[in-house]
Structure formats: C-alpha cells, structure tokens
Amino acid sequence: MRDISFGQYYAAESVVHRLDPRLKLILTIAYMVLVFFIQTFFGFGILFVFVLAVTFSARIPPLRLLRSLRTILILLLFTISITLLFYHNSAETPIAEWWIFSFYRSGFINSGLLACRLVLLIIGPTLLTLTTTPVSLTDAIESLLKPLSWIKIPVHAFAMIMSIALRLIPTLSEETHKIIAAQKARGANFDSRNPFKRAKALIPILIPLFVSSFRRADELAYAMDSRCYKGAKGRTRMKVMRFAWRDLFAFLVFGALFFGILLLRYNWWNWDWVRLITQW
Amino acid sequence: MGIITFNNVSYTYNAGTEDAVSAVKGVSFEINEGEFVALAGHNGSGKSTLAKLANGLLLPRKGRVTVDGIDTFDKKRIFDVRRTAGVVFQNPDNQMVASIIEDDVAFGPENIGLAPREIRARVDWALDAVGMRAYAKATPFRLSGGQKQRVAIAGVLALKPRVMILDESTAMLDPIGREEVMTVIKKLNRDENVTIVLITHFMEEAAQADRIIVLNDGKIALSGGREIFSRADELAAIGLDVPLPSRIARRLQENGLELPDGIVTQDDLINALEVCAKKCP
Numbered sequence: 084m085r086d087i088s089f090g091q092y093y094a095a096e097s098v099v100h101r102l103d104p105r106l107k108l109i110l111t112i113a114y115m116v117l118v119f120f121i122q123t124f125f126g127f128g129i130l131f132v133f134v135l136a137v138t139f140s141a142r143i144p145p146l147r148l149l150r151s152l153r154t155i156l157i158l159l160l161f162t163i164s165i166t167l168l169f170y171h172n173s174a175e176t177p178i179a180e181w182w183i184f185s186f187y188r189s190g191f192i193n194s195g196l197l198a199c200r201l202v203l204l205i206i207g208p209t210l211l212t213l214t215t216t217p218v219s220l221t222d223a224i225e226s227l228l229k230p231l232s233w234i235k236i237p238v239h240a241f242a243m244i245m246s247i248a249l250r251l252i253p254t255l256s257e258e259t260h261k262i263i264a265a266q267k268a269r270g271a272n273f274d275s276r277n278p279f280k281r282a283k284a285l286i287p288i289l290i291p292l293f294v295s296s297f298r299r300a301d302e303l304a305y306a307m308d309s310r311c312y313k314g315a316k317g318r319t320r321m322k323v324m325r326f327a328w329r330d331l332f333a334f335l336v337f338g339a340l341f342f343g344i345l346l347l348r349y350n351w352w353n354w355d356w357v358r359l360i361t362q363w
Numbered sequence: 364m365g366i367i368t369f370n371n372v373s374y375t376y377n378a379g380t381e382d383a384v385s386a387v388k389g390v391s392f393e394i395n396e397g398e399f400v401a402l403a404g405h406n407g408s409g410k411s412t413l414a415k416l417a418n419g420l421l422l423p424r425k426g427r428v429t430v431d432g433i434d435t436f437d438k439k440r441i442f443d444v445r446r447t448a449g450v451v452f453q454n455p456d457n458q459m460v461a462s463i464i465e466d467d468v469a470f471g472p473e474n475i476g477l478a479p480r481e482i483r484a485r486v487d488w489a490l491d492a493v494g495m496r497a498y499a500k501a502t503p504f505r506l507s508g509g510q511k512q513r514v515a516i517a518g519v520l521a522l523k524p525r526v527m528i529l530d531e532s533t534a535m536l537d538p539i540g541r542e543e544v545m546t547v548i549k550k551l552n553r554d555e556n557v558t559i560v561l562i563t564h565f566m567e568e569a570a571q572a573d574r575i576i577v578l579n580d581g582k583i584a585l586s587g588g589r590e591i592f593s594r595a596d597e598l599a600a601i602g603l604d605v606p607l608p609s610r611i612a613r614r615l616q617e618n619g620l621e622l623p624d625g626i627v628t629q630d631d632l633i634n635a636l637e638v639c640a641k642k643c644p
C-alpha cells in the first residue's frame with residue numbers, strides 16, 4: 084500500500100527537490116498568476132518549454148505529469164467543445180459547418196488558448212507536489228505565515244494540526260480497512276445497490292473509527308506533553324530552511340521568465356519584434 | 364534520595380463524581396539512579412496511572428511525587444521533570460507526531476529549544492542507540508512493531524532523560540519485537556546509565572530487572588529482587604503467573620531435586636540443572 088500522507092510526492096535527487104519549499108510555493112503562485120497574463124500561443128509555448136525544463140531537471144518522468152491531467156480531462160473536453168461551438172465575433176463568417184453547428188476561426192483559436200491555459204494551470208501545482216512532501220509544504224506555509232502570529236493568529240497550532248493529520252492519515256486508513264474486514268466477517272454487507280443501505284452500512288465503520296480516533300488523540304496528547312511540548316513558545320527546529328545559491332538561481336530564472344512574458348503582453352517600449360511574434 | 368520518589372500517593376479519576384475510580388491508593392516507593400526496576404501487575408492495577416504520575420502528566424490527589432528532587436506540583440519546573448523522566452507508551456502509532464522518523468525523534472529536543480546542530484547530534488545519537496539510524500529518512504508507516512517502538516524510545520531518549528519509564532511498551536509486539544526492545548533498554552541501562560522503570564505484565568520480562576514492584580488494586584502487593592518469584596501462591600492470588608522456568612524448578616524441588624532458589628529465566632534453569640547433573644550423576 085502506498086503511503087497516502089506523501090500525496091503524490093515523487094522521490095528523487097534533484098535541484099528542484101532541494102529548492103527551499105517556501106520559494107517553490109511562492110514561485111508556483113506567481114506562475115499561476117502568470118498563466119493568466121498570457122494571451123498568445125507564443126507565450127504559452129515559452130511556458131511549456133519552461134515546464135518541460137523543470138520536469139527534466141526534477142527527473143520526473145513526463146508521463147507522471149500527464150497522469151495528473153487525467154483528472155481535468157472531462158473539464159478540458161467540455162470547455163474546448165463549448166468554446167469551439169459557441170464562440171465567435173459578431174462580424175465573423177463560419178469557416179466550416181456541420182449539422183446545426185458552425186465553426187469560426189476565433190472559436191478554434193480561443194479554445195486552443197483555453198486548453199493551454201487549463202493544462203498549464205494544473206501542471207504548476209502538480210510539479211510542486213511532485214517535488215515537495217506535504218510535510219515540507221506545511222513547514223513552508225508555517226514559515227511564510229509567521230507574521231500572522233503577531234496579530235494572535237495561531238499559525239503554529241494550525242501547522243501542527245496539519246502535520247499530525249498528515250502523520251495519522253495512513254494509520255487511520257489502515258484501521259478503516261481492519262474495521263471493514265472485521266464487520267464483513269460478521270456479515271455486514273457493503274455492496275448493496277441500495278444507496279440507503281450502503282450509507283447505513285457505513286455507521287458500523289464510522290463509529291469504531293471515531294471512538295478509536297479519540298482514544299488515539301488522548302494518548303498522543305499525553306505523549307506530546309511527556310516530550311515537553313508547549314506550543315510555539317521557545318520551540319526551535321532541527322531543519323532550518325535556509326536560502327541557498329540554487330534558490331537565488333531559480334529565482335532569477337523565474338524572474339526572467341516572468342519579465343519576458345509580461346514584456347510580450349505589454350510591450351512597454353513598443354519594440355517591433357515583440358509585435359511581430361505576438362501576432363500569432 | 365532516589366531519582367523518583369512516591370510518598371503516600373493516591374490518585375482518583377473523575378474525583379467527586381459518581382464515576383470516581385480510585386486507581387492508586389497510598390503508594391510509597393523510591394527508585395534510585397541507575398536502577399532497572401520492573402513494575403508488574405494485572406490489567407487495571409494502576410500501572411499506567413503510576414507512570415503518568417511519575418512525570419507530572421497526572422498530579423496526585425494526595426501525597427507527593429518528586430523527580431530528581433523536584434515536586435511534580437511545581438508548575439515552573441514541570442518541563443525539568445519531564446526532561447528528567449520520559450515515558451514511552453504502549454502503542455507506538457499513538458506516540459509519533461511526524462511523518463519522517465528523524466523529524467519525529469527531533470520533536471522533543473525542538474520543544475526544549477535546543478540549537479539545530481545540537482538537535483541533529485541528539486537525533487543521530489538516539490537513533491544509533493536504538494539501532495534505527497539507517498531508517499532516519501524513512502516513514503514509520505512500513506516499519507515492524509518492534510522497530511516503531513524503538514523509534515518511540517529514540518524520541519524520548521533524544522531528550523536525554525535520566526529515567527525512562529516504559530508503560531507496557533512491549534505488550535503489542537511479537538516475540539521478536541519484544542526481544543529487540545528489551546535488548547535496547549538493557550543496553551541503555553548498562554551503557555548510558557539510564558534508570559529504567561519497566562512496566563509489564565510479562566513476568567519473564569519483569570524477571571530481568573534488578574528489583575520488582577508488584578502492584579495490585581492500586582497498592583504495592585510485593586516488592587523485592589527475583590526471590591519474589593518463589594512466592595508463587597501470593598503471585599497467583601493477585602492474578603499474575605509465575606514464569607514457567609520458576610514453576611518447573613519448584614516442581615523439581617518438591618520432588619526432591621536440589622535446586623537453588625530464585626530460578627526465573629530459562630538460562631537459570633539450564634545452569635542449575637547442569638550443576639545438579641554434575642553433583643548427582
């Protein structure tokens with residue numbers, strides 16, 4: 084059985100894996116904003132090249148990346164066909180017709196752009212979670228949100244809850260399987276077609292699960308107390324997140340990309356070559 | 364004065380309500396530094412309550428508990444108490460807070476605010492001491508019970524406690540896991556001079572301690588060295604079994620074989636029988 088608390092983390096030795104998770108998180112957010120600024124195939128092309136470069140330097144098999152797109156496949160097909168069928172400028176004449184539908188040039192272009200945007204939007208966070216464990220993501224969020232604790236928001240407590248939840252997911256899922264097996268052995272039927280019966284069959288699973296979760300929580304609290312836990316106050320960390328040269332490098336590469344894309348969009352200096360390539 | 368002292372300690376759960384359970388009743392004893400003490404007793408005799416009283420997780424309703432001279436009622440020094448006396452609990456799954464083994468072991472030292480480098484050193488040392496260094500970066504999920512429990516021990520050990528209390532920490536393990544854990548704690552006791560309080564209802568395990576305290580219904584029923592195993596009737600009366608080698612030795616004695624008292628482990632029995640066989644061919 085796979086350890087679910089690792090999410091879809093793909094273990095490998097790479098620069099991308101070793102980047103500061105805080106930086107990765109911020110860059111991913113910036114990347115997603117960037118995706119919305121792009122309005123040309125050329126811009127999307129640049130971003131695709133960038134994504135491929137990151138994938139290869141992270142030593143992630145491209146197939147893994149494609150797999151993450153499966154989840155949005157239906158959404159993708161749906162939006163593409165809707166745009167294709169219904170999008171057009173008022174002055175446009177159809178370039179093809181079929182049955183009751185008419186197809187327009189702008190419909191093709193826009194559905195293509197939309198597909199690129201959706202795919203790239205999904206790929207960004209996927210790359211993040213493929214190269215960063217949920218645990219380091221939690222640490223990164225805690226570290227980034229630390230300023231909020233000055234206005235009395237219990238950032239540390241939330242992060243602690245999060246990491247304990249991550250830690251307990253595999254334990255509880257194992258326990259759930261055991262309870263299901265035990266109830267089956269007593270003749271419980273989980274395969275009924277009737278949705279009410281199926282929902283009812285969940286009760287003898289959920290109740291023991293709840294009871295044992297509370298017992299676990301109680302014991303865990305004792306164990307944490309016993310190991311001197313007293314919240315964020317006076318607590319240090321073994322693994323200090325420190326900015327390294329590779330982080331600066333990643334930051335500069337991404338900064339250049341960001342700047343380039345925005346230049347393509349706004350062309351502040353009215354350069355002719357920019358106008359030329361953004362025509363397509 | 365002992366490193367842990369109980370002075371006429373009583374504890375009642377849900378005191379003052381109708382669900383009140385008197386779990387520990389006027390218990391006094393003392394544990395000296397470097398000792399290996401076993402605390403035995405059947406289910407519900409108050410062992411876990413005693414363990415929690417010993418590092419301030421519970422506070423006595425009556426009497427006083429001190430750890431290295433510090434009263435567990437002393438709120439300001441409660442973390443000194445917990446650093447001095449660490450508890451390893453029964454279920455390793457319910458003691459781990461982190462998804463990566465070294466992060467879990469680091470939890471204690473992080474809580475007491477040590478410098479990152481010192482934490483690293485302690486984590487490596489603790490994992491070495493329990494023989495789990497090779498798994499530092501792994502997840503606890505796939506480990507065997509014995510390995511998980513050794514990680515839990517490392518988690519407490521990283522605080523460098525002078526006393527380690529193990530509350531039935533072997534009860535959920537298979538024989539191999541039990542052996543692993545017993546080997547680790549005996550090594551800690553011998554090499555690092557960690558005082559061990561081993562709570563158990565396996566008499567074979569209790570027999571490996573220097574001193575045994577037997578609890579019954581919240582009170583100390585018997586205490587002493589391994590000679591208490593010769594008091595088989597008293598042990599049986601409070602629901603504990605005498606180790607099999609002791610029973611065999613007793614039956615052989617009753618049938619006229621000249622065996623020494625205090626045979627508890629298989630090795631004792633084998634040695635005694637060998638000596639006996641040489642004496643009377």
Ligand SMILES: Nc1ncnc2c1ncn2[C@@H]1O[C@H](COP(=O)(O)OP(=O)(O)O)[C@@H](O)[C@H]1O
Nearest residue numbers: 376384386404405406407408409410411412413
């Ligand atoms: N949280 C609790 N609330 C109420 N009663 C408890 C609680 N924990 C233990 N007890 C009761 O206290 C007595 C001693 O329990 P415990 O110290 O756990 O014994 P042992 O560890 O030897 O099995 C038992 O009768 C038990 O039912």
Ligand SMILES: [Mg+2]
Nearest residue numbers: 410411530531
């Ligand atoms: Mg107990």
